[in-house]
Amino acid sequence: MIRHRGRFHRQMIVLGSMAGSTLELVQGLWRHGSGRRWLIPLAVFLCLTGAILVLAVSVEALAPFVYAIF
Amino acid sequence: MRSLLSLVHWWVWRDARRRATNLLRFAEVEADGGRDIVRAAEQTRDPVLRKLFLVHALDEQRHAELFRERGRALMAQLPPGPDGGGRTQWLAPGERGLDDLRVEQERDGSLLAFLHLSEKTAARDFAHYVDVLGHDPATREVFEKVAHDEAFHMTYTHAQLLRVSPEGHGRLLWMARLRRLWSLYLRFAGALAGLIGAVILTLQYFILVPPFALLARRAQAREPLGWVAIPEQRNGALTRQY
Amino acid sequence: MKILGVSAHYHDAAAALVVDGLPVAAVQEERLSRRKNDAAFPMGAIEWCLDQAGLRPEDLDAVVFYERPMLKFDRILTSALRAFPHSRRAFAHAMKNTLGEKAWVRGLITAQLGVRRDKILFTEHHQSHAAAAFLTAPTRRAAILTTDGVGEWATTTVGRGERPADGPTRIILDREVRFPHSLGMFYSTFTAYLGFAINEGEYKVMGLAAYGRPSMVDQVRKVLRRTPDGAFALDLDYFEFHTSVTRSFSRRFVDLFGPPRLAHEPIDLETAEGRRFADIAASAQQVLEEVLVDLTRRLKRETGLPDLCLGGGVALNGVANTRILAESGFERLFVPSAPGDAGSALGAALYADRIHFGNPDRDIPDHPFWGPELDEADLARLAGEDGLPLQILDEPALIDLSVEDLAHGRVVGWMDGALEFGPRALGHRSILTAPHDLAMRDRLNRDIKYREEFRPFAPVVPIEAADRFFVLPPGGARLARFMSGVFPVRAEWRERLAAVTHVDGTARVQVLERDMAPRLHDLLLAYGRRSGVPVLLNTSFNLAGEPIVNRVVEGYSTFRRSGIDVLVAGRSRIVKRAVAQAAPREEVA
Numbered sequence: 001m002i003r004h005r006g007r008f009h010r011q012m013i014v015l016g017s018m019a020g021s022t023l024e025l026v027q028g029l030w031r032h033g034s035g036r037r038w039l040i041p042l043a044v045f046l047c048l049t050g051a052i053l054v055l056a057v058s059v060e061a062l063a064p065f066v067y068a069i070f
Numbered sequence: 071m072r073s074l075l076s077l078v079h080w081w082v083w084r085d086a087r088r089r090a091t092n093l094l095r096f097a098e099v100e101a102d103g104g105r106d107i108v109r110a111a112e113q114t115r116d117p118v119l120r121k122l123f124l125v126h127a128l129d130e131q132r133h134a135e136l137f138r139e140r141g142r143a144l145m146a147q148l149p150p151g152p153d154g155g156g157r158t159q160w161l162a163p164g165e166r167g168l169d170d171l172r173v174e175q176e177r178d179g180s181l182l183a184f185l186h187l188s189e190k191t192a193a194r195d196f197a198h199y200v201d202v203l204g205h206d207p208a209t210r211e212v213f214e215k216v217a218h219d220e221a222f223h224m225t226y227t228h229a230q231l232l233r234v235s236p237e238g239h240g241r242l243l244w245m246a247r248l249r250r251l252w253s254l255y256l257r258f259a260g261a262l263a264g265l266i267g268a269v270i271l272t273l274q275y276f277i278l279v280p281p282f283a284l285l286a287r288r289a290q291a292r293e294p295l296g297w298v299a300i301p302e303q304r305n306g307a308l309t310r311q312y
Numbered sequence: 313m314k315i316l317g318v319s320a321h322y323h324d325a326a327a328a329l330v331v332d333g334l335p336v337a338a339v340q341e342e343r344l345s346r347r348k349n350d351a352a353f354p355m356g357a358i359e360w361c362l363d364q365a366g367l368r369p370e371d372l373d374a375v376v377f378y379e380r381p382m383l384k385f386d387r388i389l390t391s392a393l394r395a396f397p398h399s400r401r402a403f404a405h406a407m408k409n410t411l412g413e414k415a416w417v418r419g420l421i422t423a424q425l426g427v428r429r430d431k432i433l434f435t436e437h438h439q440s441h442a443a444a445a446f447l448t449a450p451t452r453r454a455a456i457l458t459t460d461g462v463g464e465w466a467t468t469t470v471g472r473g474e475r476p477a478d479g480p481t482r483i484i485l486d487r488e489v490r491f492p493h494s495l496g497m498f499y500s501t502f503t504a505y506l507g508f509a510i511n512e513g514e515y516k517v518m519g520l521a522a523y524g525r526p527s528m529v530d531q532v533r534k535v536l537r538r539t540p541d542g543a544f545a546l547d548l549d550y551f552e553f554h555t556s557v558t559r560s561f562s563r564r565f566v567d568l569f570g571p572p573r574l575a576h577e578p579i580d581l582e583t584a585e586g587r588r589f590a591d592i593a594a595s596a597q598q599v600l601e602e603v604l605v606d607l608t609r610r611l612k613r614e615t616g617l618p619d620l621c622l623g624g625g626v627a628l629n630g631v632a633n634t635r636i637l638a639e640s641g642f643e644r645l646f647v648p649s650a651p652g653d654a655g656s657a658l659g660a661a662l663y664a665d666r667i668h669f670g671n672p673d674r675d676i677p678d679h680p681f682w683g684p685e686l687d688e689a690d691l692a693r694l695a696g697e698d699g700l701p702l703q704i705l706d707e708p709a710l711i712d713l714s715v716e717d718l719a720h721g722r723v724v725g726w727m728d729g730a731l732e733f734g735p736r737a738l739g740h741r742s743i744l745t746a747p748h749d750l751a752m753r754d755r756l757n758r759d760i761k762y763r764e765e766f767r768p769f770a771p772v773v774p775i776e777a778a779d780r781f782f783v784l785p786p787g788g789a790r791l792a793r794f795m796s797g798v799f800p801v802r803a804e805w806r807e808r809l810a811a812v813t814h815v816d817g818t819a820r821v822q823v824l825e826r827d828m829a830p831r832l833h834d835l836l837l838a839y840g841r842r843s844g845v846p847v848l849l850n851t852s853f854n855l856a857g858e859p860i861v862n863r864v865v866e867g868y869s870t871f872r873r874s875g876i877d878v879l880v881a882g883r884s885r886i887v888k889r890a891v892a893q894a895a896p897r898e899e900v901a
Contacts, residue, residue: 002359002369003426010423017419017429021311025382028312036289036390042282043389049274050411056263057412060256063263067270094576101857108858108873109346112865117697124872131873142576264408271404275396279403283396290394296539297487300469305484308433308668311382311418 011058015051022047080202087148089209093141097134104130107185109173116178116234122226126185129219140212179235183246186227193220313669314371316361317661318421319378319440319653320353321414323511326650327357328658328682328733329365330665333674337364338682338733340654342859346866349512350859354657355424360684369425376664378656379437381417383464385410387491395555405557433668435660437463438624441651442483444659445623446473447666448676449646455615456483457608460624460652461496461511468495468543470611473621475673481666492554493545495600495626498536501551501560502596506589507573510560511625518631519767521597522816523581524590531568532599542610544603579764590766601632608640618643623659627651628735630798630820637787637797644787647796649680650734658682658733679828680738680794683731683862688882690864695886703885707831710883715838718746718848722877722891723760725853727867728831729882732860736795737852738822739772739829741860741867743876745811746839747771747849753811756849759875762856770795771812772822772850774836781805781847782821792823805845812849822850 005013022044029040056063083089104127111123173181196217203210231239317328320341328338339361341354362369369375388410392403413420421432435443441458452475459468471485491497499517500510508516535550548554550565566572573579573589580586608620620642627633627647637645648655665671688704695702705713717724724744732738743760745752747769757763771781778784783800784792791797798820801813812819826833840846853867854860855874861867864881871879877891 002355002362002424005423005426010420013423014413014416014419017416017422020429021382021416021418024311025385028310028382029386036386038285039282039386039390042278043386045278046274046389046407046411047415049271049407050415053267053408053412054416056267061259063259064266067263067266105346105858108869112346112863112869120694121698124869128873138576142578145574145576267408268404271407272400275400275403279393279396283393286390286393286396293490295493295545296489296541296543298490299487300471300485302484304436305439306667308376308435308664309430311380311434312386 008058011054015054015058018047018051018054076198076202079198083199083202083206083209086144086206089206090141090144090148093137093144093209093212097137097141100130100134100137104128104134106173110176110181110185113173113176114178119178119182119230119234122230126223126226129223133216133219136212136215140209143208179231179238179242180245182227182231182234183239183242184249186224186231186243187246187250189220189224189227193217193224196220313373313665313671314365314367315661315665315669316358316372316375317378317440317657317659317664318354318358318375319657319660321351321417322653323349323351324652324654324735325351325354325357326654326657326733327354327361328661329361329367330658330661331365333665333671335658335661335676335682337361338650338658339684339731340650340733340859343683343731343862346859348857348859353420353424358425364684369427372425372427372431374431374433374664374669375421375425375427376433376435376660377417377421378435378440378653378660379463380434381415383436385415387462387465391492391554398555402555402557433664435663436466437656438466438469438485438488439483439663440656440659441623442469442471442473442485442621442659443663443666444648444655445621445627445646445651446483447475447481447662448648448658448678449619449621450675450678451619451621451644451646452476453617454619454621454646455608455611455617455642456485456621456623457611458485458623459495459604459626461500462491462494465490467491467493467497468607468624470607472615472617475666477673480670481673483663483667489543489545492548492551493543495536495544495603496624497551497553497560498546499596499600499626499629501553501565502592504560505565505569505572506593507575507577507579509575514625514628516764516767517593518597518629519764519814520579520590521593521631522768522814522818523766524587524592524594526594526598527591528569528595529598532595534568535565536599536603538603538606542606544607579766581766597629597631600626600629601635604632605635605639608636608642612641619646620644621646623648623651623655625652627796630796631818633791634788634797634799637791638785642787645791645797647791647794648734649732649736649738649794651796652735655734678793680732680734680736681730681740681829682733685730686727686882687864688884691868691879691881691884691886694865694868695884700886700889705883705885707834707883710880710885711831711834711838713885714744714835714878714880715842717878717887718744718839719842721746721752722887723756723875725867725871725876725879726832727853727861727864727879727881728829731862734794736822737850737860738794739824739832739850741853741862742772742832742850743853744772744835745849746843747809747812747847748843748845750810752849755875756811756851760855761851766815768814768820769812769849769851770820770822771809771847772824772832772836773847774833774840775823775825777836777840777846778821778823781809781845782819784823789823792821793825793828795820795822797821808845809847812847 056066107127111120196213199213315330325341339357341357342350344356388406392399438458442456456471466488468489469485473483475481503513552562553560726742726744728740798818806813836846852860878887
């Protein structure tokens with residue numbers, strides 16, 4: 001039996017996980033053999049953008065206003 | 071207001087290519103709607119509803135075929151050209167084009183109320199289309215046939231709503247109306263958010279991306295075609311997401 | 313250990329549960345949600361798998377996702393950068409899509425299941441394919457080839473697998489071809505060009521190819537070239553899938569092959585245009601086969617192993633598989649029942665069990681039936697409510713009556729036991745008919761499956777009789793176990809097997825051993841005694857645009873809405889009123 005959480009609660013957990021995942025991306029790019037460290041700043045910036053996108057998904061009805069953060 | 075709406079419908083259905091594209095899109099919407107009703111038939115524990123839903127689903131399937139055949143026939147008469155690409159989708163939503171139906175989350179009563187309103191809207195829209203399609207009798211005939219079935223769907227869903235929920239049918243209908251409005255708002259909010267999001271990301275693309283694009287191209291030029299050896303450490307740890 | 317495998321987000325999401333090294337449940341989300349090719353995070357499938365084993369999420373030792381989302385994000389971003397400035401729409405779409413949800417899988421699994429973060433693991437996409445192919449196959453050592461559209465970066469990998477009796481299980485992938493050079497994308501581009509839906513219409517291209525002549529292979533070889541090291545590369549000037557969200561092929565591709573087919577246009581093989589499309593399909597198919605045969609020949613020379621395990625969506629191409637078996641030098645070719653992304657859920661869970669946790673190897677039961685079991689009582693209820701007479705029969709009577717139905721040209725919906733895992737109905741959720749005449753094929757296409765006439769239907773035959781009707785090379789019966797190969801129908805039987813013989817004289821036959829589906833096997837033998845031909849037409853139990861049925865109620869609704877005459881669910885049987893009242897008509901003689 002799975003304990004179902006509400007959509008907002010789930011999205012907040014996703015939001016909370018983003019820093020760790022972004023760190024893994026940075027570590028991966030840093031250690032990667034093909035010399036793509038230059039991608040890190042853009043990747044991190046886009047992950048931050050991702051936070052807005054996740055927030056917009058979590059409050060569907062207010063999504064247009066969430067984008068006003070930009 | 072009504073004449074303005076008629077003008078819009080007239081414009082939507084005037085051009086043969088747009089007409090064909092809309093009919094083909096209607097075919098998809100009807101087929102999808104039919105699958106939703108099949109799901110409803112499979113979910114309900116009410117044998118009367120199950121039988122009616124199955125009949126309804128077969129009607130939707132037939133409508134899809136009628137729309138598809140007519141759309142194809144119209145397309146065949148046209149010179150080769152683009153197939154529409156979703157330009158007028160919002161103008162021709164079809165029967166349940168603005169509503170997401172989550173059949174498994176519905177009880178019989180709320181589902182019937184929802185279907186009743188959808189069918190009612192569809193019957194009204196199809197009547198408008200019939201009015202403005204005087205110049206295309208074959209397409210008009212298709213809509214007349216479909217509108218006839220919609221009238222039956224509208225009637226049976228209302229009658230069954232009264233049967234399964236004799237006390238609460240009025241409340242269910244109002245709830246369904248509100249849900250349709252809310253769903254319309256969510257669609258609007260989603261579309262607006264999508265548009266704003268696309269603008270922001272496109273701005274980022276042109277402002278931020280160019281230097282990185284240059285570096286990416288340089289890196290690509292150094293990459294050999296063909297096989298690339300996989301380092302041994304990649305055949306291992308599962309804790310990483312990268 | 314209890315390990316849940318999950319695949320999701322691109323197409324065909326699925327979940328699989330492995331307990332103490334053996335699968336106990338695996339199902340595609342679409343079979344439960346009833347949305348074809350449902351790619352959503354498979355909550356329904358996960359919930360069913362856990363319920364099946366009586367587990368709660370916190371009882372799990374690990375949840376394994378079938379690919380590495382951050383590596384995938386790297387590929388998506390880098391591809392958009394490389395295509396600058398043509399990728400502006402693709403960039404916005406991909407970022408919204410990926411960063412809005414799909415990149416954050418660890419958070420998503422934590423949010424949905426409540427499992428601890430450290431229990432969430434990630435395999436690489438092609439490791440999952442390799443594990444699904446190798447760890448489920450009855451072989452101890454094998455070469456491995458995985459090939460599909462794309463995972464993270466890899467699109468094709470080769471390597472080896474070992475599962476010795478007294479040592480650790482190993483899967484070593486040695487090398488890869490990287491995106492955008494992809495056999496899956498190559499074939500999908502032709503699928504889109506020919507007006508079919510990507511990830512769904514590839515079967516249609518393969519079926520259409522048999523009607524054409526490979527007269528355009530030189531042009532196809534321009535778009536898919538070989539590299540000096542024996543791999544391949546796409547000429548990207550002909551493609552747009554890496555820069556566009558809506559188009560797979562470029563204007564140059566159209567200049568080379570002519571105008572594409574629009575999705576709504578029917579294919580009329582009597583016209584020059586219809587034949588052109590068939591020729592293009594045949595040419596693309598031939599070049600794909602050439603490349604795959606060459607890759608596998610080299611792999612055979614390199615490894616010297618007798619067995620090859622094939623994974624990834626391209627392994628669903630039965631015609632290519634048959635050529636690999638015949639021409640690569642491998643003695644046996646293993647393709648799992650779900651070689652695509654759905655099967656990767658099982659592959660990921662098995663990979664984690666054997667390789668990450670180092671658990672001892674166990675032989676996986678060699679069948680595809682890992683889904684929900686049938687509840688026969690449902691049919692009694694439905695039939696009772698709708699006033700249809702239901703028969704509950706003992707085994708011999710059920711077989712006898714079904715044989716009579718088939719012999720009289722009736723279409724039988726056949727539901728038995730647990731649902732198949734994978735895209736093919738292999739005898740538990742099938743529509744069965746007599747395979748003898750073309751009228752039956754046309755009736756199925758017209759009244760039940762509503763599909764193009766050029767798509768063939770498949771036969772099923774008991775292994776004991778397979779050689780009598782089909783030309784099976786060594787290893788052919790194995791390949792045909794899960795309908796993964798296409799073999800010639802013996803010339804003397806083509807007329808009697810007209811409904812399942814494709815235009816080129818072949819059939820995508822399922823060779824059935826009794827252990828796998830005993831009831832269907834018995835039916836085939838009984839039908840053979842009655843008709844002299846123990847072969848039936850076996851097509852998946854679904855209507856166009858719908859997933860294969862799972863529960864009895866879905867089989868029943870399909871039965872009610874289509875030209876299926878008889879529905880058998882376990883030992884229960886119902887017939888349509890019109891069929892029950894009609895006079896029997898002998899069609900077997």
